[in-house]
Amino acid sequence: MSDNVSPLRQAPAPTGGAELTAEVAALIVAALNLDIAAAEIDADGPLYGEGLGLDSIDILEIALVVSKRYGVQLRADSQENKSIFASLRHLCGYIAAHRTK
Amino acid sequence: MLPLIGHVRAEATLAYRGGAAISAARFLADVAELGDRLGDSRHVLNACDDRYRFAVGLAACAATGRVSLLPPTHTRDLIRQLRASFPDAVCLTDQAACTIGLPHLHYPDTSARPVAKHFSVPKVPATQLLAYVFTSGSTGAPQPWRKRFGPLVTCVREESRRLGLEGTAAAIVATVPPQHMYGLESSVLMPLAAGHALCAERPFYPADIAAALDLVPRPRVLVSTPVHLRALLGSGVPLPEVDLMVSATAPLPQPLAVEIEERFATRLIDLYGSTETGQIATRRLSEGLEWQLWPGVRLGHRDGDTWADGGHIEQPTRLCDVIEVTGPESFRLQGRQADLVNIAGKRSSLAYLNHQLASIPGVHDGAFFHVEERRGSHTGVARVAACVVAPRLDAAALMELLRERIDPVFLPRPLVFVARLPRNSTGKLPQEALMALAAAHLKSSVA
Numbered sequence: 014m015s016d017n018v019s020p021l022r023q024a025p026a027p028t029g030g031a032e033l034t035a036e037v038a039a040l041i042v043a044a045l046n047l048d049i050a051a052a053e054i055d056a057d058g059p060l061y062g063e064g065l066g067l068d069s070i071d072i073l074e075i076a077l078v079v080s081k082r083y084g085v086q087l088r089a090d091s092q093e094n095k096s097i098f099a100s101l102r103h104l105c106g107y108i109a110a111h112r113t114k
Numbered sequence: 115m116l117p118l119i120g121h122v123r124a125e126a127t128l129a130y131r132g133g134a135a136i137s138a139a140r141f142l143a144d145v146a147e148l149g150d151r152l153g154d155s156r157h158v159l160n161a162c163d164d165r166y167r168f169a170v171g172l173a174a175c176a177a178t179g180r181v182s183l184l185p186p187t188h189t190r191d192l193i194r195q196l197r198a199s200f201p202d203a204v205c206l207t208d209q210a211a212c213t214i215g216l217p218h219l220h221y222p223d224t225s226a227r228p229v230a231k232h233f234s235v236p237k238v239p240a241t242q243l244l245a246y247v248f249t250s251g252s253t254g255a256p257q258p259w260r261k262r263f264g265p266l267v268t269c270v271r272e273e274s275r276r277l278g279l280e281g282t283a284a285a286i287v288a289t290v291p292p293q294h295m296y297g298l299e300s301s302v303l304m305p306l307a308a309g310h311a312l313c314a315e316r317p318f319y320p321a322d323i324a325a326a327l328d329l330v331p332r333p334r335v336l337v338s339t340p341v342h343l344r345a346l347l348g349s350g351v352p353l354p355e356v357d358l359m360v361s362a363t364a365p366l367p368q369p370l371a372v373e374i375e376e377r378f379a380t381r382l383i384d385l386y387g388s389t390e391t392g393q394i395a396t397r398r399l400s401e402g403l404e405w406q407l408w409p410g411v412r413l414g415h416r417d418g419d420t421w422a423d424g425g426h427i428e429q430p431t432r433l434c435d436v437i438e439v440t441g442p443e444s445f446r447l448q449g450r451q452a453d454l455v456n457i458a459g460k461r462s463s464l465a466y467l468n469h470q471l472a473s474i475p476g477v478h479d480g481a482f483f484h485v486e487e488r489r490g491s492h493t494g495v496a497r498v499a500a501c502v503v504a505p506r507l508d509a510a511a512l513m514e515l516l517r518e519r520i521d522p523v524f525l526p527r528p529l530v531f532v533a534r535l536p537r538n539s540t541g542k543l544p545q546e547a548l549m550a551l552a553a554a555h556l557k558s559s560v561a
Contacts, residue, residue, distance in 0.1 A: 070493055
């Protein structure tokens with residue numbers, strides 16, 4: 014599963030605003046039951062692998078929460094996906110650009 | 115001698131990539147070309163992500179008498195141990211950035227090799243060693259299991275019959291990797307041996323699964339796991355017609371299985387097996403809880419454990435589940451053994467994880483324990499946690515050292531630092547006491 018969610022670091026993407034960033038961070042902490050505060054997530058650190066230590070099951074869990082909350086269905090075979098989980102900022106930028114609710 | 119593939123016509127579809135058909139003759143040309151380029155090594159760790167390339171690699175090894183190495187994980191520690199056991203091993207990879215610590219053989223472009231004028235399928239001795247698969251022993255060393263070509267082919271031909279695919283040429287889409295026993299059997303060997311078509315992609319998100327199925331003709335089969343099927347159901351993503359869904363790695367809850375069959379208007383077959391035995395039983399949960407064994411496979415109880423042998427099983431094997439035998443060819447699962455850890459199909463044991471934790475310099479004592487599935491989880495995956503006594507280590511450093519030793523899915527959530535473990539007078543560590551200790555620590559750290 015790991016190949017689908019590459020932890021590539023890229024140039025900072027638009028975040029969709031501090032409000033969305035805080036909201037998505039809170040969703041991730043709640044969905045994965047992480048024992049850190051949402052505000053402790055580094056907006057530019059990788060979510061996958063060694064950063065926050067998430068694995069592909071977590072990524073699937075987050076994808077489901079994001080699809081329910083924002084109406085965004087993530088795809089692994091789109092070019093963009095390579096960078097979606099590069100950081101919280103990238104994920105929020107993707108949500109802001111594709112949200113339907 | 116057995117044919118390398120079950121396809122009997124040159125133009126029969128053996129695989130799809132991006133919806134484009136790849137013929138059996140093209141596959142054999144790719145196998146011949148890769149076989150010429152494998153070099154001197156007799157052992158090939160096949161790390162190809164693309165399922166078609168993986169299949170070409172596996173078949174090229176089989177056709178040239180080489181053995182494929184299929185470890186469940188690529189931690190630095192495990193690769194080091196593999197190198198010690200198989201000094202000539204090379205890693206066949208299709209990733210430019212592959213970090214596996216073995217000499218790399220990059221998957222070559224084989225397209226220049228013309229398709230042979232006469233369709234002739236190579237034969238492989240039934241006794242030939244096709245692969246080593248590995249389980250984690252409780253002492254830390256990976257334990258290799260020999261998989262010979264004949265028993266594997268017997269097993270997956272039966273699977274094709276069991277799944278009702280005999281006489282069809284089905285397209286098999288799979289969400290599981292080909293390197294694990296379930297994916298090896300159901301997404302690679304079954305299509306190869308029984309004349310079906312494998313799909314090169316490994317869809318991950320629900321929308322990817324829908325797209326992958328949409329690209330191939332019926333009959334379509336989805337080979338998956340409870341994690342992916344639950345996510346698929348929860349996502350609300352519509353699927354094209356799927357003629358059959360197959361699930362393995364963990365038992366499906368019956369209501370979930372019934373809901374999946376209704377929502378997707380399909381049949382859902384649950385497979386039971388293990389790395390050691392391969393698949394040995396099927397059931398359709400909408401019809402009942404009982405598992406039906408493969409012909410010739412027998413179960414017996416010995417010293418409180420259930421053992422399987424006969425049929426395609428190469429040596430008597432202790433099963434990690436608590437099993438009630440209900441007939442000569444049927445059984446029910448009563449639960450797992452307390453020590454077994456199965457997270458999304460990756461299997462380990464508390465004893466193994468504890469051993470890895472204790473082997474880290476600076477760790478005085480430590481123990482893993484099961485935590486319950488989080489309420490509201492979309493994937494239904496329960497994790498493990500650990501308590502550790504390591505006064506001179508910080509959490510990040512300890513996690514990093516663990517990451518070198520164990521697969522990331524087994525990393526403890528949470529990892530709780532304590533002054534000492536609640537061992538009883540005999541040195542045993544009751545799971546309940548561990549959970550209570552961890553809960554108390556988490557509460558006080560938040561407060």
